[in-house]
Amino acid sequence: MLSRAAESIYWLHRYIERAENVARFIDVNLHLMLDLSPDSPEQWQPLVNITDDRHDFAKRYGTATKENVFTFLTHDTANPNSILSCLQAARDNARSMREIISSDMWEHVNKFYLMVRRAARQAQDTPHDFFTDVKNASYLFVGITDATMSHGEGWHFGRLGRLIERADKTSRILDVKYFLLLPQASDVGSPVDDIQWAAVLKSASALEMYRQRFGRITPVSVADFLLLDREFPRAMHYCLVEAETSLHLISGTPMGSFRDEAEQRLGRLRSELDYAAIQEIIGVGLHEFLDRFQFKLNQVDDEISNTFFAMRPVSGQRRGGV
């Protein structure tokens, strides 16, 4: 398929996944605030940290009040990671390759965008409804994509984008919340606030699945589940395993080997998680581990872009395929 179209479908999925994640963690935080005692300070700054936009936010808004963070993350078009900006970008990408995706997918993305544009400004009045709509529209997008688009190259580029975005967001939720709740590695084992940790799991829609696997909520098990679970679809390990499968189906390279740097880097990062143990990670420092993970995931993204999307000059062309 056209390099440009592959890139568009990759980003279409990333942006929709991003919007869903932003909606989920604002929603969870709103609920959490209702459960906290009135005198404990509200925690809105971490949300800005999760999307990694704290400098832009500090410059344009100053304090992280509920209103400021809400505006910044839902409908501020100057913030490229706000829900509205994500949907605008997703729609532009979908528009630029309408001939590749199914009409049902296009129609859904277009309606999703129109809904967000209409509702984002009023989201503060009935926030739960708005964020639920965004999450459901994202699930529906994935479902329509699965049901109406051939599971060929384009579909795998989309899935690759979605899974890489998801692994990144889960790692950030874990990083920010862990740091906030347990600043020191030695704090592990001190009395925990069940409500707060349940909120961390809800931010990744993981509470019920976690309960089935571990039952009691402990910080170490929460980190274990979100990082290393092989079956939960928002766990970082799961995302990388599936992303790698898609990458190899695109290129035709047998699993366990590589022909380009994207495959090499993704394979390495995935195998790191294959053989990781949570106690070791926490011993060395969870924050340091997650920081490196995000850095390496960015490198994977760069190499996917270099291998498949880059507008290669006419001479010295035959890279990545053929």
Next chain:
Amino acid sequence: MNLAAYDTGPFYDELIRQDGQARPGAAPLLERVTSLPEGELVRRQQAAERDLLNLGITFTVYGDEAGTERIFPFDILPRIVGAADWAIIEDGLKQRIQALNLFIDDIYHAQRILKDGVVPEELILSARNFLQPCVGLNPPQGIWCHISGIDLVRDGDGQLYVLEDNLRCPSGVSYVLENRQVLKRTFPQVFEVSQVRPVDDYPSRLLDMLQSLAPAGVPNPTVVVLTPGIYNSAYFEHAFLAQKMGVELVEGRDLAVVDNLLMMRTTKGFQRVDVIYRRIDDDFLDPLTFRPDSYLGVPGLMQVYKAGRVALANAPGTGVADDKAVYAYVPQMIDYYLGEDMVLPNVPTYVCWEDKQRRYVLEHLDELVVKAVNESGGYGMLIGPHASAAERKTFAEAIEADPRNYIAQPTLSLSRAPVIVDGALEGRHVDLRPYILYGAGRPYVLPGGLTRVALQKGSLVVNSSQGGGSKDTWVLARD
């Protein structure tokens, strides 16, 4: 909905006769419309508009906020063309497109028609769209204008005229197909009894025609649609046609010339392209041949084209024949190349470049419509009877300064069709743009077309860029 209140005025109405009775083919539709409960028609109109917005069937408005998209205003009452009228239209268009094609081929080769003095040589050689690099080109099958849209109007007495030839990148056919989808949902029963001819096979016919242009020896030719990108006003149509044909939609940056072949950049390396349905203007096709500042085209494309290794539809250079001053000579072309009488007449046209005709135009500006020869979209136009004295003066000066650039025509009393305005029917002026495909074999005329409506009361300008809308066009299989 009550028909009795509808006033056709002094105009020819496409659906309703002066005595208030339905024209023959329109009876089932009008019966249905009048039997609908109060408000139902408006409700259906709103549902149709909502569908169009959700489907993203929009166009970009230039000069507005960057990237503003609107739905193309749409009226759910179709325009109906009877079988007898259509037979004349179809014959007339086939004749016209063949003559125009022979003319273009002649102009870029021997120029017999100029040497024989049938069309003034200076008029053609001074045409802005006469492209020197196209001299001597031999497009596949000898066909230059593969896809054209020819605008027709009906005068007060019911006579159909050709108003304008669009031989470069005529747009609008996607609305023909989409409007039909909406109408089938809106009036299913009427549709059945009226025996409306289908238009849905247009993408298949377009693809067949494009594949017929592929270089010899290519068994499964790769066809692409070349677009300027998502900010172009007709982007929706480019994507729509690529999707319906199942071919790639490419931008200039996706293409490159490699080893004298035209290639597209794919995730698996370069892949050869055989036929380009290009929706960018000649000027922008190849910066090495035409405008050097173009980023939309592909450097070196024309070399590959001249070598016969890629086909372009339409061929570059066709614009020489949709110059409005050249239009005036189409009757002579039909006689010269085909030895036939014209089936669909031209609107009488004064070419300001000729002294006598210019004097007449300047003396009768208050009666005439004046048009700049290379403008489209309703720009560069003076409607004399509706213009102020100051506007007429501006145009008079412009004509004196550059007579080659202007033509004039009598102000026709354009026919009207009913549209829904605030829940009632009112007449609005319409035109009709049928689409013609011309590949190997005879030209094919799509039985339908874009009926454009001047939605503003009394307005004669139907262009979408000037507040025009559209209607579905029903061509009947039988009268």
